[in-house]
Amino acid sequence: MPHHKATRLCLALASCLAFSSGALAQNSGSEAELLRRVEQLAVELNQLKAELARLQQKPAAAPLAAAQPAPAPNAAAAAETGPAAAPATVISGYAEINYNRPLKASQNAQADLRRAVLGYQHRFDDKTKVVTEIEVEHGVSSASDPGEVAIEQAYVEHQINPNYALRAGLFLMPVGLLNENHEPTNFYGVERNFVETAIIPSTWREGGFQLIANYDNGLSLQAGISTSFDLNKWDAASSEGRESPLGAIHQEMAQAKAHDLALFGAANWRGIPGLLLGASVFSGQATQKQSAIDARISLWDVHARWTPGRWDLSALYAKGTISNTASLNAPLVGGESLIPASFDGWYLQSAYKLWEHGSYRLTPFARWEQLNTARSFAELGQGLTPAAAPTERIITLGANFQLSEGVVFKADLQRFREAKDSDRFNLGVGWSF
Amino acid sequence: MRLHLLGGALALLAPSGAFAADYLTAEQAAKVLFPEAERLEARDWLLEPALQQQLIQLGAKPHAAHWHVQLAWRGKELLGVVVDDQVLGKFEQIGFAVGLAADGRIRGVEILAYRESHGGEIRLPAWRKQFVGKTQAAPLQVGEDIANISGATLSCSHVSDGVRRIVKLIALARQHGLLV
Numbered sequence: 025m026p027h028h029k030a031t032r033l034c035l036a037l038a039s040c041l042a043f044s045s046g047a048l049a050q051n052s053g054s055e056a057e058l059l060r061r062v063e064q065l066a067v068e069l070n071q072l073k074a075e076l077a078r079l080q081q082k083p084a085a086a087p088l089a090a091a092q093p094a095p096a097p098n099a100a101a102a103a104e105t106g107p108a109a110a111p112a113t114v115i116s117g118y119a120e121i122n123y124n125r126p127l128k129a130s131q132n133a134q135a136d137l138r139r140a141v142l143g144y145q146h147r148f149d150d151k152t153k154v155v156t157e158i159e160v161e162h163g164v165s166s167a168s169d170p171g172e173v174a175i176e177q178a179y180v181e182h183q184i185n186p187n188y189a190l191r192a193g194l195f196l197m198p199v200g201l202l203n204e205n206h207e208p209t210n211f212y213g214v215e216r217n218f219v220e221t222a223i224i225p226s227t228w229r230e231g232g233f234q235l236i237a238n239y240d241n242g243l244s245l246q247a248g249i250s251t252s253f254d255l256n257k258w259d260a261a262s263s264e265g266r267e268s269p270l271g272a273i274h275q276e277m278a279q280a281k282a283h284d285l286a287l288f289g290a291a292n293w294r295g296i297p298g299l300l301l302g303a304s305v306f307s308g309q310a311t312q313k314q315s316a317i318d319a320r321i322s323l324w325d326v327h328a329r330w331t332p333g334r335w336d337l338s339a340l341y342a343k344g345t346i347s348n349t350a351s352l353n354a355p356l357v358g359g360e361s362l363i364p365a366s367f368d369g370w371y372l373q374s375a376y377k378l379w380e381h382g383s384y385r386l387t388p389f390a391r392w393e394q395l396n397t398a399r400s401f402a403e404l405g406q407g408l409t410p411a412a413a414p415t416e417r418i419i420t421l422g423a424n425f426q427l428s429e430g431v432v433f434k435a436d437l438q439r440f441r442e443a444k445d446s447d448r449f450n451l452g453v454g455w456s457f
Numbered sequence: 458m459r460l461h462l463l464g465g466a467l468a469l470l471a472p473s474g475a476f477a478a479d480y481l482t483a484e485q486a487a488k489v490l491f492p493e494a495e496r497l498e499a500r501d502w503l504l505e506p507a508l509q510q511q512l513i514q515l516g517a518k519p520h521a522a523h524w525h526v527q528l529a530w531r532g533k534e535l536l537g538v539v540v541d542d543q544v545l546g547k548f549e550q551i552g553f554a555v556g557l558a559a560d561g562r563i564r565g566v567e568i569l570a571y572r573e574s575h576g577g578e579i580r581l582p583a584w585r586k587q588f589v590g591k592t593q594a595a596p597l598q599v600g601e602d603i604a605n606i607s608g609a610t611l612s613c614s615h616v617s618d619g620v621r622r623i624v625k626l627i628a629l630a631r632q633h634g635l636l637v
Contacts, residue, residue, distance in 0.1 A: 114548045145548045147572075150479075155574070181574060189574070204575070205608055238577045294578040297587055298604030329607045334600055377600050429614070 116143040116157075118207040118456035122214050127447045137163040141176060151183040154193075174276060176227055191234040191248075194277045198234075198246040198290035199304045200224045200340055201327050208454025212336075212375050212389040213420050214434045215450060219369035219395050223342045224325065225271040230288075231280065242295025251275060252286040252308035253321050255352060260359025266397055266413065269367050270323065270344060273310070284309035286321075300329040310346075319348040334377040336387070343368035350402035362410050365402045369395025375424075385426040393418045417441035422450070431455045479570045480580070483525060483541040483554055486567040490556030491529035491536050498528040511629055517622040524626065528636065535559055538636060540623045544615040546573045553616055555588075555623045561631065563588045566620055576609025579616060588620055593628045597621040 119140040125133040143157035157176040165171035179193030196204045202211055202220040206227050211217070220226050232250030239245075253273045258265055264272040275281065286308020293301045307322040325342035345366045346352075353362045375389035398413035422436020434452040481489070487497050502524040504512070512519055529536040541554040552569030566585045571577055578584060587603050596602050598621070599614045606613050630636055 116548065147549075191574075201607070210610070236574075240581065242578060242581050242583065244578070292608075294606050294608075295581065295583060297581075297584045297606065300607035331600070331605045331607070333602075333604075380600075429611075 112148075113144060113146045116145065116457060117141055118209075118454065120208045120452060120454040123451040124214075125449045126445070127449060128445050143177070152180065154178075154180050177229060187237060189236045191236060192232075194229055194231045195234060197228045197230055197250070197288060197304075197306065198292075199228065199288075199306065199323070200226070200325050200342060201300075201302075201329060201338060202226050203228055207456035208434075208452070209426070209430060209432050209456045212373065212387070212424055212434075213391065213422055213436050213450070214452035215438075217371055217373070217391060217420075218393050218416070218418055219340060219342055219371050222268040222271070222395055222397050223344060223367055223369040224323065225268055225274050228270070228274065229276060230286070231277040232285070242293050244292050244294070245290070247289040248287075250286050250288060250308075251277060251280045251282055252284045252312075253310040254281050254312055254314075255310045255319055255321075255346070255363065256281075256312065256314045258352075258356075258363055260356040260361055263360060265361040265363065269346070269364055269397055270321070281312035281314065283313045284311065298331045300327075302327050311352075315352075317348055317351045319346055319352055321346050336373075336375040336377075336389075338373045339371070341368070341370040348402075350404055353402065353404060357404060357408050361398075362401060364398035364400065364413075366399045367395075367397045368399055369393065383426065383428045386423060387426070388423040389421075391418075391420040393420070414442050416443065430457045479552070481554070481567055481569050483527065483539070483569065486541065486554035486569060487527045487529060487539040487556070489567055490539055490554070490565045494529035494531055494536055496530045497539075498530060500526045500528065502526055508629065508633075512622075512626060515625045515629070517625040519622060519626070529556075535636060537564055538627055540627065541569060542619050542623060543570075544619040546571070546576065546609075546612040546615060549573050551579075551612060551616060553619060555620050557624065557627050561592050561624075561628060563591050563620070563624065565589055566616075568616075571612075573609075573612060576606060576612040578606045579609060579612050584613075591624075593621075593624045597624065 117140070120138040121136070122138045123133070123135045139159055139161045141157050141159045143155070145153055145155045147153040156178045159174045159176045160171060161174070162169070162171035165173045175194060177193075177195060179191050179195045181189055181191045183189045196206075198204060200220050202216060203224060203226045205211075206216065215221075216226060230250035230252070232248055234246055234248035234250075237245045252275075253270060254275050255273055257273045257275075259272070262272070286306055288304070288306040290304035291302060303324070303326045305322070305324040307320060309318055310321045311317055311319050321344065323342065323344040325340060327338070327340040329336070329338040331337070343366065346363055347365075349363045349365045356362050371391055371393040373389060373391040375387050377385060377387050379386040394415055394417050396413055396415045398410070399415075400412050401410050403409050418438060418440050420436050420438045422434065425433045425435075427433060432454050434450070434454070436450050438446075438448050438450065440446045484497065484499075488494070491497075504519065504522045504524060509519055509522060525541050527539040527541075529539065537556055537558040539554055539556045541552065543550045543552050545551070549572040551571055551573075554567045554569055556564035556567075558564050566588045568580045568585070571580060584604075584606060588597065591597060591602070597617055599605050599610070599617050603613070603617045627636070
């Protein structure tokens with residue numbers, strides 16, 4: 025590089041001399057004037073020589089040898105030589121491959137490519153970026169296969185100022201501990217916990233606008249307006265609503281009915297290292313003016329996570345309610361699953377990093393969950409009101425083995441207190457980058 | 458009613474924090490870490506392969522041979538050294554600087570740039586204070602002596618790894634009499 029600069033400098037010098045000589049021939053009035061011009065050119069020549077020498081001697085960085093302290097270039101030169109800028113587009117991805125083997129019905133054992141997700145983040149400029157994730161579930165997606173293809177996230181994020189950012193598009197709802205951090209390397213156990221699957225319908229996303237703020241006291245706030253659920257999708261003949269009331273009626277922005285919008289907010293405090301305390305709330309109408317009955321769906325949660333040293337302890341409680349279910353259920357009486365008035369669940373989880381060597385890390389864990397997807401039903405009249413569902417209690421014991429920072433193998437055993445035939449052994453591998 | 462509620466929620470968000478931005482230059486960070494310094498001497502190091510190898514053997518693989526170092530002087534007394542570097546968070550580069558006192562103890566860690574959507578809490582003084590006073594004898598590792606931030610695991614781990622690498626680099630430089 026200094027050679028190129030030197031060449032350019034010599035050319036400039038030659039041009040300067042040629043131009044000056046021409047000017048002299050035309051304008052010199054006397055010998056004294058000529059001598060004065062020659063002296064002036066000599067001074068300029070010396071200045072250019074000095075500049076050339078300085079450019080040629082300037083090193084980019086001094087090799088650092090054990091016995092040789094590095095020379096100190098000036099601060100401005102050092103500031104120019106930072107690490108290369110980050111690329112504007114980053115590819116990301118994660119995947120989960122699971123094996124479930126029921127202990128009392130091994131004929132139902134199943135291996136499944138649960139999901140493979142590819143995403144990209146592209147930064148348009150310092151303030152604006154877009155984030156997208158495309159998911160394929162269950163290996164193959166076609167008319168005769170169980171898989172599905174879905175866009176999990178597709179939003180634009182703009183930094184309004186150093187304090188706030190605005191997100192617009194299809195985004196993950198800021199609820200609980202798992203929904204926004206659902207990659208397999210981020211949770212314990214082969215399967216996601218039941219509370220944040222059946223009560224909070226992870227991976228739960230809605231379309232809308234969201235404002236995000238972080239504060240110096242460790243508080244972060246998220247709030248916005250989004251699409252809501254569609255209660256018209258409730259199928260009383262299906263068991264889907266019993267498994268996850270909100271999972272049965274979410275819209276995922278697939279031509280989502282959007283007459284009824286929802287408001288949501290989340291507050292998370294991380295002011296003490298290792299501690300997270302948070303809560304969220306979502307509330308919106310959900311019949312989308314497709315019937316004369318209005319119904320509001322509300323969901324809230326409180327959660328905590330504490331990671332002192334090698335421990336990772338977490339707890340969460342979530343509750344959902346649906347209003348006006350008596351009117352909504354009246355025409356559904358006799359169906360397998362009616363719309364519950366409330367549903368809730370909580371869990372406690374403890375994990376401990378038992379062993380570590382290089383990137384290998386073994387972390388056993390235990391999780392206790394209680395959940396009820398139909399805690400209560402609105403009164404329909406004697407003999408017509410369904411009984412509340414029994415509260416399921418599940419204990420999961422297992423371990424995560426981290427092979428590399430983004431690769432995890434998992435094994436666990438799950439015992440169900442109600443659905444005892446569901447007791448199962450699980451194996452899984454997942455990765456995330 | 459909905460708009461009224463939203464307006465109320467927005468009104469709660471009084472500006473006081475920071476989000477996704479460049480916060481400090483390396484030189485500004487050095488002044489924060491060594492406010493008593495009369496002079497900052499910038500040095501640009503290109504690590505020789507033999508020294509790189511020694512650093513790897515210490516368990517701190519450098520991602521580049523190039524290092525930007527600032528020496529903090531008060532008269533002829535070397536107060537300490539500040540090294541700035543970058544690590545990958547989840548998707549984006551995190552710029553940070555580590556100040557080390559003349560005795561090798563960490564004076565402080567400053568975040569220069571953070572652009573991830575989540576995890577900006579690593580800028581919080583409470584999280585960065587975990588490094589202060591520690592030497593290369595400490596694990597300087599998330600899950601050991603450094604507490605994690607939930608939702609920012611990769612950022613916490615990678616910045617901790619980066620701090621550990623710089624602490625070992627400067628210890629090595631001191632062994633070889635390079636900080637003079």
